[in-house]
Amino acid sequence: MGPVNTTAAIEVRDLHQRYDDFEAVRGIAFEVARGELYALLGTNGAGKTTTLDVLEGYHAPTEGQVRVLGHDPFAERAEVRHRMGIVLQEAGFYKDLTVAETVDAWRRWTPHALERGAVLERVGLGHRAQVRVEQLSGGEKRRLDLALAVLGRPDVLFLDEPTTGLDPEARRNVWELIKGMVTEGTTVLLTTHYLDEAQQLAERLAIMHAGRIVTEGTLARVLGDRGTRIRFRLPAVRPSDLPYEPGLGLRSIKLDGDAYTVETHEPQRDLRTLLEWADEHGWELDGLEVRRPSLEEIFLEVAETEKVAA
Numbered sequence: 001m002g003p004v005n006t007t008a009a010i011e012v013r014d015l016h017q018r019y020d021d022f023e024a025v026r027g028i029a030f031e032v033a034r035g036e037l038y039a040l041l042g043t044n045g046a047g048k049t050t051t052l053d054v055l056e057g058y059h060a061p062t063e064g065q066v067r068v069l070g071h072d073p074f075a076e077r078a079e080v081r082h083r084m085g086i087v088l089q090e091a092g093f094y095k096d097l098t099v100a101e102t103v104d105a106w107r108r109w110t111p112h113a114l115e116r117g118a119v120l121e122r123v124g125l126g127h128r129a130q131v132r133v134e135q136l137s138g139g140e141k142r143r144l145d146l147a148l149a150v151l152g153r154p155d156v157l158f159l160d161e162p163t164t165g166l167d168p169e170a171r172r173n174v175w176e177l178i179k180g181m182v183t184e185g186t187t188v189l190l191t192t193h194y195l196d197e198a199q200q201l202a203e204r205l206a207i208m209h210a211g212r213i214v215t216e217g218t219l220a221r222v223l224g225d226r227g228t229r230i231r232f233r234l235p236a237v238r239p240s241d242l243p244y245e246p247g248l249g250l251r252s253i254k255l256d257g258d259a260y261t262v263e264t265h266e267p268q269r270d271l272r273t274l275l276e277w278a279d280e281h282g283w284e285l286d287g288l289e290v291r292r293p294s295l296e297e298i299f300l301e302v303a304e305t306e307k308v309a310a
């Protein structure tokens with residue numbers, strides 16, 4: 001690896017990771033600056049968790065190099081382990097212990113640990129200290145995960161799908177917590193399936209698929225100029241019959257069988273025009289829906305564009 005980069009908290013260069021003869025990560029590279037929150041997005045099996053495992057020092061890279069705070073997290077584990085906080089997808093708690101006992105158990109082998117009360121307050125579990133872990137809700141368990149991860153005041157926090165399975169309110173609470181940590185200067189690398197999570201939290205992100213980073217950068221760059229989609233079925237008309245003048249406004253129209261997708265940057269105006277036009281003709285717009293593209297759609301489109309560009 002070239003000269004030590006003093007600003008990057010996490011550096012990944014040409015990382016490949018194999019399990020026997022299956023290559024789960026196929027040559028990825030990215031950097032996360034100190035104090036930045038970076039999201040790894042992707043579909044199931046994309047290689048996100050594998051990448052985190054290597055950064056957390058559980059495996060040496062099959063090929064390529066990674067650095068966390070300037071150190072090799074596998075070979076120099078002792079140098080960095082205490083500066084990392086880790087929240088795994090599935091935490092292994094002793095369900096018979098109370099929240100307080102769990103934190104105390106972890107504090108015993110965490111150097112410079114925060115006080116129990118302080119850390120529980122921090123994650124909003126102060127009032128649940130005497131509750132047994134098995135009685136916590138999913139959201140509370142996630143918060144306990146976070147409490148344990150931040151106990152040692154980590155410089156770098158790894159979060160593997162921190163909000164999977166949580167209800168919207170619990171997700172929001174976890175987001176607030178994570179934002180607070182970033183504000184205090186913690187570097188965060190998180191994996192998620194959710195575009196809205198990345199939208200809420202990440203300054204930059206990468207979308208992974210089948211072991212590769214398909215696109216990377218600021219959210220604005222990754223989303224590009226994608227507009228809102230208005231979809232409906234209307235067998236009786238041709239695209240040229242639609243009430244949109246070609247070249248006016250930023251929009252594109254796609255037809256698949258009798259299913260139309262109008263992608264637009266002026267959804268309110270275009271929808272009004274469409275509804276008035278359909279009313280005039282007495283047509284029913286079957287299956288009408290208006291929404292932002294999902295991660296899956298963006299992802300597939302990005303993958304398609306990249307293929308064409310390659």
Ligand SMILES: Nc1ncnc2c1ncn2[C@@H]1O[C@H](COP(=O)(O)OP(=O)(O)OP(=O)(O)O)[C@@H](O)[C@H]1O
Nearest residue numbers: 019022024042043044045046047048049050051193
């Ligand atoms: N220990 C292992 N042995 C063999 N194959 C593995 C192992 N762990 C993961 N894999 C495979 O490697 C690929 C990447 O898995 P990984 O868990 O890194 O993906 P992911 O992006 O985190 O997916 P998810 O979102 O489902 O957690 C998958 O095809 C998975 O089946």
